[in-house]
Amino acid sequence: MALSFWEQRWLDKADIVVIGGGLVGLQTATELKNKFPHRKIWVIESSVLGDAASVRNAGFACFGSAGEILDDAERMGLDDALSLYGMRYQGLRKLIEKYGETVIGYENSGGNEIFTNPNEFEVVANKIDDLNRGLLQFHDSPAFRIKDLTKLGMNIHSHSIFSPLEGAIQSHLLHEAVRKQALSAGIELFSGIHVEQLEELPSKKWRLKCKNQGHNFNEFDIVAQKLVICTNGYTRLLLENEDVMPARGQVLVTKPIPELTFRGIFHADKGYIYFRSLGSRILIGGARNLAFEEEETTESISNDRLVVSLKNWLEKTIVPYAKVEIDHQWAGIMGMSNSRLPIIEQRAENLYLGVRMGGMGVALSALVSQKISDLVD
Numbered sequence: 001m002a003l004s005f006w007e008q009r010w011l012d013k014a015d016i017v018v019i020g021g022g023l024v025g026l027q028t029a030t031e032l033k034n035k036f037p038h039r040k041i042w043v044i045e046s047s048v049l050g051d052a053a054s055v056r057n058a059g060f061a062c063f064g065s066a067g068e069i070l071d072d073a074e075r076m077g078l079d080d081a082l083s084l085y086g087m088r089y090q091g092l093r094k095l096i097e098k099y100g101e102t103v104i105g106y107e108n109s110g111g112n113e114i115f116t117n118p119n120e121f122e123v124v125a126n127k128i129d130d131l132n133r134g135l136l137q138f139h140d141s142p143a144f145r146i147k148d149l150t151k152l153g154m155n156i157h158s159h160s161i162f163s164p165l166e167g168a169i170q171s172h173l174l175h176e177a178v179r180k181q182a183l184s185a186g187i188e189l190f191s192g193i194h195v196e197q198l199e200e201l202p203s204k205k206w207r208l209k210c211k212n213q214g215h216n217f218n219e220f221d222i223v224a225q226k227l228v229i230c231t232n233g234y235t236r237l238l239l240e241n242e243d244v245m246p247a248r249g250q251v252l253v254t255k256p257i258p259e260l261t262f263r264g265i266f267h268a269d270k271g272y273i274y275f276r277s278l279g280s281r282i283l284i285g286g287a288r289n290l291a292f293e294e295e296e297t298t299e300s301i302s303n304d305r306l307v308v309s310l311k312n313w314l315e316k317t318i319v320p321y322a323k324v325e326i327d328h329q330w331a332g333i334m335g336m337s338n339s340r341l342p343i344i345e346q347r348a349e350n351l352y353l354g355v356r357m358g359g360m361g362v363a364l365s366a367l368v369s370q371k372i373s374d375l376v377d
């Protein structure tokens, strides 16, 4: 079915198009609108509700546990690992400054890295003084200290490595605030349009081959003077050579557990297992390290094997004293690579990328969107 004259007129109007309506795309569009108030800035998002990692995540406002930073340092060198921590820390400060703690449901609970194996605790604990020294460039107080967790009744080593500066948000509240701010800044947000293909025109503008998810599945083109790609885990579907692997993450939320003994966020197994309190419920996610290849997909469905493993964590390790029932279960897609750093680059004339937010993109998003907007002229 052909577009109407009016629809075509409307679609011919974009100056800058951002593909992806997650935390990064929406904040980037807002930054761009503040920078260029007279330009028409659009966000094109394929899903009306439900595909963005930004509303399928665990809501940790975290920067990386000591064990994760040490693991990252082995992959990418200590300097890059520390600088990634710094980007996340500064990103969270910026996010809170922009939207306010209450609006995004921020709780400064602190984060605990827990261990089931005392030897692994010793290895990490012996290195926190060095890490603390390296991280003082970002804040005045130590990033990590040792904390006694014996009273929690978990089946774990008695002590954790505590990060007092971490916390938790309510993901839907953050997304709502980011979306509202984008709309009130004057962004056009088109949900339900999937971009299937990109083409660079001789004029150096970009043609987006789009499909509308409405009744008639119209196919049509949008031409953008400048294009910003914020598609995170889905990036390779548009730009197949980018170093962004899709990585699926599994999440479960329990029914309320009246006798729950803890509040706050917890990481284990170098960050591959994470859980937090949600009132008297527990949200738990991860276990991707048990099935890296299966989880390298853009299909947002649960993996039964990993769900069983997460349930075992709940029953045997986290709340061995309580009956646990699962109330919610879902999966979401992250964008990863061996280099844990995000891609914030101009890729071609009038083409910019802000992708590969990894497993801690909430805190990163405010900083990344500012940096992408700085690149666009």
Ligand SMILES: Cc1cc2nc3c(=O)[nH]c(=O)nc-3n(C[C@H](O)[C@H](O)[C@H](O)COP(=O)(O)OP(=O)(O)OC[C@H]3O[C@@H](n4cnc5c(N)ncnc54)[C@H](O)[C@@H]3O)c2cc1C
Pocket (backbone or CB within 6 Å): 019, 020, 021, 022, 023, 024, 025, 044, 045, 046, 047, 051, 052, 053, 054, 055, 056, 057, 058, 059, 060, 061, 062, 193, 194, 195, 196, 230, 231, 232, 233, 234, 235, 237, 238, 248, 249, 250, 251, 285, 331, 332, 333, 334, 335, 354, 355, 356, 357, 358, 359, 360, 361, 362, 363, 364, 365
């Ligand atoms: C299960 C899970 C748990 C996580 N937990 C945490 C956590 O606790 N703390 C934390 O900091 N981070 C966490 N993350 C990571 C964090 O959610 C992401 O890094 C962050 O939300 C990325 O934001 P984004 O805007 O880059 O990507 P997304 O939120 O994924 O947004 C990208 C958008 O692009 C759209 N899109 C893609 N391709 C197209 C196309 N061709 N046409 C139109 N639209 C398109 C998608 O529909 C999507 O809405 C988690 C992620 C997952 C999946």
